[in-house]
Amino acid sequence: MASKVKASQQDRGETATRILDVAERLVQVRGFNAFSYADVASELNITKAALHYHFPGKAELGQALVTRYAARFAEALAAVEAGLDDAPSRLDAYAQLYLDVLRDERMCLCGMLASEYPTLPPPMQDAVVRFFEDNETWLARVLRQGKDDGTLHFAPSPTETARMIVSGLEGAMLVARPHGDVARFSSVASQLLAGVTSA
Amino acid sequence: MASKVKASQQDRGETATRILDVAERLVQVRGFNAFSYADVASELNITKAALHYHFPGKAELGQALVTRYAARFAEALAAVEAGLDDAPSRLDAYAQLYLDVLRDERMCLCGMLASEYPTLPPPMQDAVVRFFEDNETWLARVLRQGKDDGTLHFAPSPTETARMIVSGLEGAMLVARPHGDVARFSSVASQLLAGVTSA
DNA sequence: GTCTATAGGCAGATAGAC
DNA sequence: GTCTATCTGCCTATAGAC
Numbered sequence: 001m002a003s004k005v006k007a008s009q010q011d012r013g014e015t016a017t018r019i020l021d022v023a024e025r026l027v028q029v030r031g032f033n034a035f036s037y038a039d040v041a042s043e044l045n046i047t048k049a050a051l052h053y054h055f056p057g058k059a060e061l062g063q064a065l066v067t068r069y070a071a072r073f074a075e076a077l078a079a080v081e082a083g084l085d086d087a088p089s090r091l092d093a094y095a096q097l098y099l100d101v102l103r104d105e106r107m108c109l110c111g112m113l114a115s116e117y118p119t120l121p122p123p124m125q126d127a128v129v130r131f132f133e134d135n136e137t138w139l140a141r142v143l144r145q146g147k148d149d150g151t152l153h154f155a156p157s158p159t160e161t162a163r164m165i166v167s168g169l170e171g172a173m174l175v176a177r178p179h180g181d182v183a184r185f186s187s188v189a190s191q192l193l194a195g196v197t198s199a
Numbered sequence: 200m201a202s203k204v205k206a207s208q209q210d211r212g213e214t215a216t217r218i219l220d221v222a223e224r225l226v227q228v229r230g231f232n233a234f235s236y237a238d239v240a241s242e243l244n245i246t247k248a249a250l251h252y253h254f255p256g257k258a259e260l261g262q263a264l265v266t267r268y269a270a271r272f273a274e275a276l277a278a279v280e281a282g283l284d285d286a287p288s289r290l291d292a293y294a295q296l297y298l299d300v301l302r303d304e305r306m307c308l309c310g311m312l313a314s315e316y317p318t319l320p321p322p323m324q325d326a327v328v329r330f331f332e333d334n335e336t337w338l339a340r341v342l343r344q345g346k347d348d349g350t351l352h353f354a355p356s357p358t359e360t361a362r363m364i365v366s367g368l369e370g371a372m373l374v375a376r377p378h379g380d381v382a383r384f385s386s387v388a389s390q391l392l393a394g395v396t397s398a
Numbered sequence: 399g400t401c402t403a404t405a406g407g408c409a410g411a412t413a414g415a416c
Numbered sequence: 417g418t419c420t421a422t423c424t425g426c427c428t429a430t431a432g433a434c
Contacts, residue, residue: 015399034232034318036427050400052429107314111370115306115314117377119233129377156390163374163383164367164390171310171370175362178316178328184362191355191363195394214417235409249418251411 012064016054018044024065028106032062032116032124059121066127069109070134073097077138087146088197091165094139095189098169102185107177111170136162143196154196161196168192211263215253217243223264227305231261231315231323258320265326268308269333272296276337286345287396290364293338294388297368301384306376310369335361342395353395360395367391 012020022043026035037048037058055061080093101108110131117125139162146152154161172188211219221242225234236247236257254260279292300307309330316324338361345351353360371387 013399030318031230031232031315033230034315037429038426046399047401048428049402049430053399056429058428111373112314114373114377115311116230116233119229125377132374132377155393156386160386160390164371164387167370167374167387168363168367168391169370170373171366171368172363174310174313174369174373175331175366178313178324178331187355187359188363188366191359192367194354212417236411237408245417246419247410248412248420252417255411257410 013054015044015046015050019051019054019061020064020068023061024069024109025104025106027062027065028101028104028109028112031112033119059123062121062124063127066109066113066124066131070127070131073131074134077135087142087149087151088193090142091139091146091152091193091196094142094165095169095193098173099182099185099189102173102176102182105177107173108170111173114170115174132166135166139165146196152196153199165192165196212253214243214245214249218250218253218260219263219267222260223268223308224305226261226264227300227303227308227311230311232318258322261320261323262326265308265312265323265330269326269330272330273333276334286341286348286350287392289341290338290345290351290392290395293341293364294368294392297372298381298384298388301372301375301381304376306372307369310372313369314373331365334365338364345395351395352397364391364395 019040022040023035026039037051041048041051051061055064076097077094080090080097084090084093098108110128113120113124113128114132117128120128136159140158143152143154143158143161147154147158156164169189169192172185172192176182176185176188218239221239222234225238236250240247240250250260254263275296276293279289279296283289283292297307309327312319312323312327313331316327319327335358339357342351342353342357342360346353346357355363368388368391371384371391375381375384375387
């Protein structure tokens, strides 16, 4: 049973991983409907046919993209919980995850896909909705924790408050990117968090 | 000088107006990159060639769309100011404008275009940025009014607070639409406004 | 696994008749 | 103003050689 590195989830080859990396960036910058197999192939100096070997169609590539993105996000949230104990710090770290994406001149992958939602293959639609639900669930838990220990203060339910934070951060990315102004995002993010950290 | 109806801004023919109506809905639902001249033509039972007579290219059609949308929004904001005096009511009416769009299962036109920003023709990009700036300016003015007369309470500058409200409402639309859940939007909207109406 | 070659469709756009 | 007809290019996808 000498397993080398413990293949965490479905392991893909090196080429498949690089395809996902390039496609992910293209989708986050331009959108799922505005990138093509040709774009990815030319960046990697391979042919479109090779792409189809790794991902039969655009729908399958899209599913793989959102699945991997959601898994990574879940890992990041677990790391936040492991590394930080108090609710306010955890909220700060959560917002920082968004900021890191925007600094790269990208939109949140699932925020981008949310705008294209009616045009997506059904499996991608389901995965996008799940992403937001998972985020809200995690945030609601942190908010509940903070309310219980007195470090956070808010009137609506933790779930409703979580939804406001997710919406606010996604919207802040959406609006800040056309302005090319990361500070716009940071300002909104701190106001959102201040709404639950101050009495 | 017997002008019939006072051609408010650039008047377009009846057909051109119907083209804009159909194209506007398609962009708000599917996005600028995911609708085609063929889509519009088939809905109106005309040919693509006829479309090109009214709007030479997709870029020009897109410009006309965002220009008209921004003008209508500005009219709506003026109507809000004319019809309501106090700042809290004006904020409520502002959020209601967004809700009306979402009820139609549409995204804000400029929110949709913001997600596609890097792929848009430059004139459309400029118009999208201007739309958000105009919204923020209007909101900041209302916020200042409310702060001065004691009906609103917030710590950051009116401009920064305005940006948080715009971002929050746009993000709430973005996230609510995939869930098919208008209540999600309303919940976030009232939380955002509660943040400035309660002490 | 990656290639060449190609199929089949749809995109935006134009010419010219009516 | 609207039509038919057509162009060119890009899209996703497949077949089959290496």
